[in-house]
Amino acid sequence: MPEVNLVLGTLSFGTTVDVDTSFDLLDRFVDAGGTLLDTADCYAFWDDPSGRGGQSEEVLGRWLAARPGRRERVYLSSKVGAEPGGPGDWPANRQGLSAAAVRAGAEGSLRRLGTDRIDLYWAHMEDRSVDLAETAEGFGALVAEGVVGRVGCSNHPVWRVERARQIARRNGWAGFSALQLRHSYLQPRPGIPVSGVNHRFAWVTDEVVDYVDSEPELDLWVYTALLNGFYGRPEERPLPGAYDHPGTPRRLAALDKVAGELGVSRNQVVLAWLIGGRPGATPIVGVSRPEQLDEALAGARLRLPDEHRGLLDGIL
Template sequence: MAQVNLALGAMYFGTRLDERTSFELLDRFVAEGGTIIDTANCYSFWADPSGFGGQSEEVIGRWLARRPGLRDKLYISTKVGAEPGGDGEWPANREGLSGPAIKAALEGSMRRLGTDRVDLYWTHMEDRSAQLEDTAGALAELVEAGLVGRLGASNHPIWRVERARRIAESNGWEGYTALQLRHSYVKPRPDAPVPDQNHRFGWVGEEVLDYVASDPRMALWAYTTLLNGAYVREDRPLIEAYDHPGTTRRLAVLAEVAAELGITRNQVVLAWLTGGNPSVTPIVGVSDAGQLDEAVAGVALTLPSEQRRRLDETA
């Protein structure tokens, strides 16, 4: 079966989703051609009574341990930087991106995942208390040691990503070659407050798209692609920040295209993301088999040129 350009978001494995359900979804994902699993060392500290993360990685690790030989067929992505580190309130108490914090976090992630390497390692939130040279050097050492395959930045401003890449390049180090940000077909008003959005620079905009498209080494992953069900569920309306004429127009053309093609609006959005320039790898969190099947089918679609044009030109 062909691989699909979809990352299974494992954020709530082990917290809101119990282990049995998580295992079933992981098994079904692999059976349908999925290979990419996205998690983080901090998932999901806010949903666990302990106040700390690691539950998602632990569930994935137990799942892998019961399926010998499967690890080599998968692409595992995890993150460092946002896990609570002790006393005080988050995000002030997060572990950050100092060299020692990065190395200690990777050791913990590999232990929980039961693996000797991470295929893509993300710095989850920027940390301006850490020197970029220290962060870039620590990450490069992990790559050099064979513990990490590729490096990515999530929720960082592009100027900081580029500065870190230049530091890495000047030292002959491996640098960032992936970005992970929030992205979907409809967008909130510029500067509109978005509740529960803790990442000031966690959005895809025209500058990000141009940056990625101009560099063949750079990949773009997107989270919150389906807006928590708002495209297809009346009981999950878009928040007020999305209330503007552009949203109305885009939702209308989205519904038209979905009806014309006989697919769901979620599937149109996923096909729009994967078929764009640059192509985007969507991260989709699911809670049941139906949602997973819908997502896998969506990323496998290629939108006809006329429908693609209408979606792109509607603003």
Template sequence: MVNLALGAMEYGTRIDEQTSFRLLDAYVDAGGEWIDTANCYAFWQDPTGHGGQSEELLGRWFAQRPGVRDRVKLATKVGCEPLWPGSWPEHTEGLSSKAIDAALETSLRRLGVDHIDLYWAHRDDRSTPLEETVAAFGKHAAAGTIGRLGLSNYALWRVERMRGLAAELGVMGPSALQLRYSYLQPRPLVRDHAHDHRFGWITDEVLDYAQHNPEQQLFAYSPLMSGAYENRPDRPVHEAFDHPGTTRRLQVLTDLATELGTTRSELVLAWLTGGSPAITPIVGASTPQYLTTALTGTQLDLTPEQREQLDEVW
């Protein structure tokens, strides 16, 4: 199995069904295992202003591919579906017991499955008591409809508080974290402006936490920064990354990629998956070429010297 999750965020909206099916088939045939989506994907692409299109497409794909469900691990999310069109991010479903119950039932129906391998809390809901959220997830884990619980875009102190509450209640706690991460690093204190989620970035503290809590699997979204590593004029590096460290890191990436006969994007994925702790990148491949890049990068082994060459650049 490859250490990669296929992001299906825009499958069924921007990416049409035929293309989506072809990419999903190729991913599984290549040994891909994780497929990542959310109940709110992709509300911003659909005229209704609500999500669910990605889950529905995956449900049709499963229905037309008997046996494929047993070959993959399925992850979806709850918490960010807009309450009404245009209400995101201020007004979303949240993580109350009632919201989780309803969202999980809907996701299972759309996907045509009886369980979710990894169910993500899409972002923290500070308006709901944490005990209520933990108990709700625990109830569904005990019922077998959730295999694992993950937290996305959470502050670490909230992660630990949830783990403590889960232990007190005797229910399943979180065993995965999903945040944004890549080889380039933004300037400090600009993440709120560069990203949608205040705590949505893997920091040194998160890396240290995962390294000393190996039961916590790290997933990284937007690892290739929407094509910014490939010098695409339509996909520039965000201004939050405009600092001397970015210039130096891009140069090292270019030099090493040239030496290895690979691309900068493939090199970034190799750096992510082969480090300590190892990180599972979530790549939203929209074309066969991008999927090939993702698969090739995650199977590229870097020597300790090559990794040091990348790591020593600040």
């Protein structure tokens, strides 16, 4: 089965998605050619009575232990920096990105995942209380030791990513080579807060597109690609108010036209648009049912004809 450019987001595994269902989804994903798995050490502390994360990584670790040979077939992505680290309210009490926190986070993730290597390790959210050089050195050390393959930044502004990369380059450390941000076909009005979004610099902007286009070694992973189910269930999953602007109905009309002419779903068109766009993005999709996974896999394999991509891209 050919590999598919889609990341299975496992945020809810072990909390709102039970272990048996999680195992089934993981099996189906890998059997269909999926290789990319995304988690974080803080998933999903807000859904667990303990108020701490690690449930998702633990489920992945149990699945890998129960499926000999699967570790060699999958690419593990995890994150550090957002797990509650002490008393007080989140995000003020998060573990942060000191060198000690990065190392301790990696050790905990490796233990829960039951592996000796994280293929892509992300700085989950900014920590401006720590000197950027300390953070960059901490991540670089993990790569040098072989316990991490690559490092990336999630929810960081472009200027901070570039500064960290320059620091790493000057010192001979492995630098950030991937970005993880929110992105979808529908966009909120610029400058308007989006309810439920805790990260200040979470969005793919024109600046991000230009940056990734200009840096061939940078990969772009995007989350909330399907807007938490809005495209398929708009009545059940309405958009936040920031999406209430003239561009949204125009883009939805274009999306519906393309989906109708190709005989596919909105979700599938959005995933195809993301993967084949500028810059090409790797979408992260969280699912809780097999039919959602099957739809996402079909979308990741869909190739949009030029005229349909032109229609989607031409809507302002």
